[in-house]
Structures are given as structure tokens and as C-alpha cells.
Amino acid sequence: MKNSVILKKIEQNDIRCWWEKRYGPQADLEWMKYNGPYFNDPIQGWEEFYDFHQSKTLNNPMRKLIVYNNQIVGEVSAYWEDGELKQWLEVGIIIFNANSWGHGIGTLAFKQWIEEMFDLFNYLPHVGFTTWSGNVGMQIIGDKIGMQKEGVIRKVRYWENQYYDSIKYGILKDEI
Template identity: 35%
Template sequence: MKIALRPIKLEDLPQYRKLIAPTQAFHRLNGPYLGMPTAADQNKKIMEFGFELTKPNPSFNFELIFEEEDGRILGEVSYYWKDQRTNWLEVGIVLFNQTDWGRGIGTVALPLWIDRQLTERPALVRIGLTTWSGNAGMMALAERIGLKLEACYRKARILDGKYFDSLSYGILREEWNQLRTQPASNASRDHTQRRR
């Protein structure tokens, strides 16, 4: 499987609406302690996306992850500024279908996204990723691609009456560059790509 990233298009919206339906399992991992999305929330989101996509130069803080061979949409990668004054950007990733989890898609897609952010923003100093202790897959992905656990806020999230930790991962530009030029890291990435 060959993984790539691309901007969302107007013609993607009907399929995208189905992929982000409130019944999708990923919502139980993607910040569920902030509240679960409703169909009304998502209809509004699709309408806003549709309006933005009619503009000459639409602007979004995310791109779609897709399979190059058949064009299937697998998920999305995103960013937001944690602190633009200090050049601190946070990234995220979601894989929509549970059948795609554990296939190494994130191991390919998230580094592509981080590379893009660092290339397009030469002043960027650090990349962060925030998750919670209920999302074992995201924790494993962050560590697998070389992000360091920088903070653990114990019992900072609550879901279904249970407390969970909030976890902050991060990496500096120079650390990422060094990681990406190490032969062992390249070999690992090549193996990961071939396995799919």
C-alpha cells in the first residue's frame, strides 16, 4: 500500500461525511473527553468545508491520507498552533476505519506531514503531539516515529467516570532532521513501507 497526502476537494465531501459519522469507532479515541460529535455538528462542518472550497484559495489546517493505488481515503492529518510566538506547532492524525488501524499507515503518513510542516515553515522550532493514556495506538505511534514524551499530566482527563493522563510528546527541528538522516531510521521506514 502506497500512502500519500492531499487537500480535501469538493467532491470528497459526501464520502468524508460518511467517514466521520458519529458512529465511527475513532471518536472514542480522538479526544472523547471533550464530548462526542453529533450529526448536527458534522453537518455544520461539511457545510463550512463546502463554503470554503468554493473560494479561489481554500485554506484548511488538515489534509487527507489516501491510498494512491485506488484513491481510498484512509484518514486525515492536521495541525494547530500551540504558540506561534515561539514557533511551536502541534500535529495530529486520525484513521477513520477501524480495519485500517495497526497497519502502519500512521507510521508513513505522520512523518510525511511533519516533514511538510518543517519544510513550509522554516522558522518552526518544534513539533508537538498531545494525546491521552486511553489511546495506546497514538502513544505507540508517537514513540515509533521518534517523538519524545515530554510531559505527563496525571489524571487530567475524565471519561465515563474514569481518570486518564494527558500526554505531551514533542521533537525539535534539529532532532527530527537528525532522526530522518540516520541510516537505521531510513531502513526502518523502508521496511515499514514494503510491509504494507
């Protein structure tokens, strides 16, 4: 399976298919229930999605598509937690269709992504991500690829009349 999970730079001709998989009329929006749902991010329409990604994402090394068996199945991303200092890198992953969860695709893609980020920013000793206690799948991925649970901020994520923990995971370059 490893060879069939590819991280692909985003090109102009990918944007429409990417939007279709992420938000389109046939999209499985189950992923939105786990990707920080407490932020109430909207479902983006085609024009809004296109305009943003046309200018911000094409050939951006901080965001790639996950391709499995020649189909876009998700995306990986990275951002600087500390802004212009560029010393604290956080990463993320979304697998769009719930039918693709639990098959190791996310684990392989996320491991590749973290290795790629360490290669791209070879001065960094640490890469991490933040999730919440309602996203068990993300915690499993972190554990599977050898990340450490570095912090739990208890009962700070409020969703559907319930409080959840915010959870930080990280890995050091010499641990991969």
C-alpha cells in the same frame, strides 16, 4: 506501502466522501473513542460538516486527507497552540476505520505530515501533539517516528468514570 500513503489537499469534490468515511451512516465511529472522547464532540450531520469545511478547509495547508490505495482513510491536521504568535505547532491524525489500524498507515502518514509541517513552517524548531493515556495507538505512533514523550499531566482527562493522563509528545526539526 510508503508510495500508497498520500496526503491530499482537500478539494470541493472530496467533502462528501470525507464526511461519509468520518460520520456517514456506514462510518466506523470507533475512532471517536480515542480522539479526545472526554470532549464529547458530536457526530456532525452532512449539512453542518459541509458548511464548516466548505469555508474553512478547502486547500487549507493545515489539514489534509490521508489516502491509501486510492481511498480516503483518515485525515491529518495542525493548529497553533499559541494562537496568533504561530510559534507552537500541534498536529493530529485520525484513521477512520478500525480495520486500518495497526498496519503502519498512520505511522507513515504522520511522519510525512510532520516533515511537511517543518517544510511549510521552516522557522519552527519543534512540532508536537497531545494525546491521553487511553490512546495507546497514538503513543505507539509517536514512539515509532522518533518523537519524545515530553510531558505527562497525571489524571486530568476524565472519561467514563475514570481519570487518565494527558500526554505531550514532540520532535525537533534536527531529529527527523
